[in-house]
Amino acid sequence: xxxxxxTADSKDVVLRSSIDRSLRHPVMFLFASGALWLVLSIVxxxxxxxxxxxPEFLTCFSWLDAGKxxxxxxxxMIYGWGLQAAFGIIxxxxxxxxxKECTASGIILWAAHVWNAVVSYGIIRIMMGEGSGVTYxxxxxxxxxxxxxxxxxxxIWSLVQFQVRDAGHVYVSQWYLLAGLLWFPWIAVTAWVFVxxxxxxxxxxxxxxxxxxGTLFSLFFLPVALGSAYYLAPKVTxxxxxxxxIALFGFWSLAVFGPWAGMEKLFGAPVPQFLPYAGAASxxxxxxxxxxxGYNIIKTVIGNSExxxxxxxxxxxxxxxxxxxAFGGLSVLLHTVPALKLTQFTYTGYGFDILGLYGVFxxxxxxxxxxxxxxxxxxxxxxxxxxxxxFFCSIYGISSVVICAIAGGLSQGQGIEDLSxxxxxxxxxxxxxxxxxxxxxxxxxFANFFFCxxxxxxxxxxxxxxxxxxxxxxxxxxxxHGPEGEVDNYSSASA
Amino acid sequence: xDHTRDNPLKRFSAFWIAILLATSFGIALIITQPFAPDKTDxxxxxxxxxRLEIKDGIDRAQDDALNEAALAEALQAQAKSFDKxxxxxGSMPVPGAAPTPSEKPAE
Numbered sequence: 067x068x069x070x071x072x073t074a075d076s077k078d079v080v081l082r083s084s085i086d087r088s089l090r091h092p093v094m095f096l097f098a099s100g101a102l103w104l105v106l107s108i109v110x111x112x113x114x115x116x117x118x119x120x121p122e123f124l125t126c127f128s129w130l131d132a133g134k135x136x137x138x139x140x141x142x143m144i145y146g147w148g149l150q151a152a153f154g155i156i157x158x159x160x161x162x163x164x165x166k167e168c169t170a171s172g173i174i175l176w177a178a179h180v181w182n183a184v185v186s187y188g189i190i191r192i193m194m195g196e197g198s199g200v201t202y203x204x205x206x207x208x209x210x211x212x213x214x215x216x217x218x219x220x221x222i223w224s225l226v227q228f229q230v231r232d233a234g235h236v237y238v239s240q241w242y243l244l245a246g247l248l249w250f251p252w253i254a255v256t257a258w259v260f261v262x263x264x265x266x267x268x269x270x271x272x273x274x275x276x277x278x279x280g281t282l283f284s285l286f287f288l289p290v291a292l293g294s295a296y297y298l299a300p301k302v303t304x305x306x307x308x309x310x311x312i313a314l315f316g317f318w319s320l321a322v323f324g325p326w327a328g329m330e331k332l333f334g335a336p337v338p339q340f341l342p343y344a345g346a347a348s349x350x351x352x353x354x355x356x357x358x359x360g361y362n363i364i365k366t367v368i369g370n371s372e373x374x375x376x377x378x379x380x381x382x383x384x385x386x387x388x389x390x391x392a393f394g395g396l397s398v399l400l401h402t403v404p405a406l407k408l409t410q411f412t413y414t415g416y417g418f419d420i421l422g423l424y425g426v427f428x429x430x431x432x433x434x435x436x437x438x439x440x441x442x443x444x445x446x447x448x449x450x451x452x453x454x455x456x457f458f459c460s461i462y463g464i465s466s467v468v469i470c471a472i473a474g475g476l477s478q479g480q481g482i483e484d485l486s487x488x489x490x491x492x493x494x495x496x497x498x499x500x501x502x503x504x505x506x507x508x509x510x511x512f513a514n515f516f517f518c519x520x521x522x523x524x525x526x527x528x529x530x531x532x533x534x535x536x537x538x539x540x541x542x543x544x545x546x547h548g549p550e551g552e553v554d555n556y557s558s559a560s561a
Numbered sequence: 562x563d564h565t566r567d568n569p570l571k572r573f574s575a576f577w578i579a580i581l582l583a584t585s586f587g588i589a590l591i592i593t594q595p596f597a598p599d600k601t602d603x604x605x606x607x608x609x610x611x612r613l614e615i616k617d618g619i620d621r622a623q624d625d626a627l628n629e630a631a632l633a634e635a636l637q638a639q640a641k642s643f644d645k646x647x648x649x650x651g652s653m654p655v656p657g658a659a660p661t662p663s664e665k666p667a668e
Binding site for chain 1 (some may be wrong): 567581584586
């Protein structure tokens with residue numbers, strides 16, 4: 067019996083190793099190009115933020131006007147970094163959990179190159195002042211069909227792998243990944259058709275764009291982040307998910323509340339009144355899946371504080387889950403009727419969006435990348451110092467961006483409401499907060515510069531040749547990495 | 562493990578089902594578009610005929626009132642005296658004009 071188990075285990079090790087090998091090139095390309103886009107988007111965010119307190123900054127370059135650079139910053143973060151990181155996580159996790167090798171890695175790699183070319187074209191057009199001007203859909207109209215074709219070409223193989231998986235258990239992570247895979251084409255195709263193809267009323271175009279903005283996070287980025295967290299938390303701690311019932315409840319509550327998000331942006335606009343209220347209600351109710359997921363994952367990892375402290379993957383993932391709880395709490399506070407009056411046309415929405423995109427999604431994605439990359443490159447991360455800088459500067463930076471933008475936005479909102487004051491006072495109120503945001507982006511840039519450098523060194527297979535993972539243990543008697551040169555016996559078994 | 566789940570036929574059908582799922586939202590929109598309610602604003606449609614009649618009447622009246630011969634004559638008169646225009650006391654200075662001799666600093 068023990069011999070049979072041993073044979074099955076060794077077969078599984080070989081299978082996992084072959085899955086990693088089959089996905090090495092597309093996943094590394096997606097992560098590395100995503101990291102480059104992240105650095106670029108942070109540089110653009112820095113410039114955009116500097117222009118808010120110093121409008122004369124870089125005015126000599128017309129392609130860096132405030133409107134263009136703001137749009138390019140968010141587009142690079144969403145389509146350059148966010149979606150590519152999500153693709154890498156989805157295709158690797160789905161292959162691993164379905165226990166199927168990828169047979170189309172060349173096609174995925176090709177589609178990933180096209181995706182990058184199309185995003186570059188879109189960003190250049192935005193910089194030339196030829197963007198669409200639609201929030202979160204700033205690329206010109208011809209870009210969207212190409213992006214949708216690339217999306218389908220990259221992710222369809224994961225749906226096929228899920229369909230032909232060996233019969234048995236479907237993991238919680240797979241629920242989220244599968245849902246995200248199918249929800250994205252729904253929201254993207256619908257938004258693209260209504261915004262760019264159909265000759266609809268401009269007000270409803272704004273409504274559809276608001277809905278796309280809300281659901282892109284709640285129905286794509288969030289499921290991918292939570293799918294990754296539900297994979298890593300039990301994997302790294304070696305414990306099962308605390309409660310499958312709570313996981314099921316969290317998933318379905320997100321599926322029910324998520325699709326209504328976004329229309330709160332039209333609060334006060336001449337649209338049927340239930341639309342913004344439904345959007346605001348759904349954003350408030352996001353707290354329910356946040357509590358369900360947060361409680362479940364914290365209960366799964368609790369009692370393993372050493373593992374959380376030492377494992378880069380778990381540390382980033384745990385931080386992402388905690389920030390998801392903060393996101394849910396803030397969502398309740400910022401989407402009540404009195405708060406919406408203050409946040410409608412101010413800086414607050416930006417802080418809240420960045421909390422979702424960087425604080426929740428990106429931290430979970432970093433956790434996944436720190437876990438996946440050593441397995442597909444068969445090398446360990448070079449420097450725990452780089453990882454620590456990445457973590458602490460990211461946490462400090464994102465906290466500062468969110469606090470400054472939300473507090474500044476609320477102050478701005480009070481300025482707008484105060485009719486006895488001139489309108490310029492409102493802008494002055496936000497000025498000192500935008501200094502804080504600029505400084506915070508500088509910290510995030512520092513963090514991600516080293517992350518990007520580290521990732522490229524790993525891609526060049528210059529990582530450590532050791533079977534001992536790079537842990538963040540500062541009190542190890544000799545080296546936390548263990549002996550070098552054992553990689554030849556290493557076969558991804560620890561995954 | 563049930564290996565009968567993974568075969569070329571299953572993969573082929575899964576591929577096309579996935580393509581159909583990914584594109585079904587667009588297909589559904591295209592199919593339902595003809596059944597969408599008329600986009601015309603009914604209130605606007607009801608008054609549009611009267612408003613267009615008023616606009617036509619105004620256009621006709623303006624065309625009738627236009628005396629092109631008198632207009633051409635007036636323009637000719639303006640053109641003849643154009644070069645005789647002189648700067649009046651209230652005219653604005655030209656931005657960036659060269660300083661007059663009296664404004665030049667002493668050398």
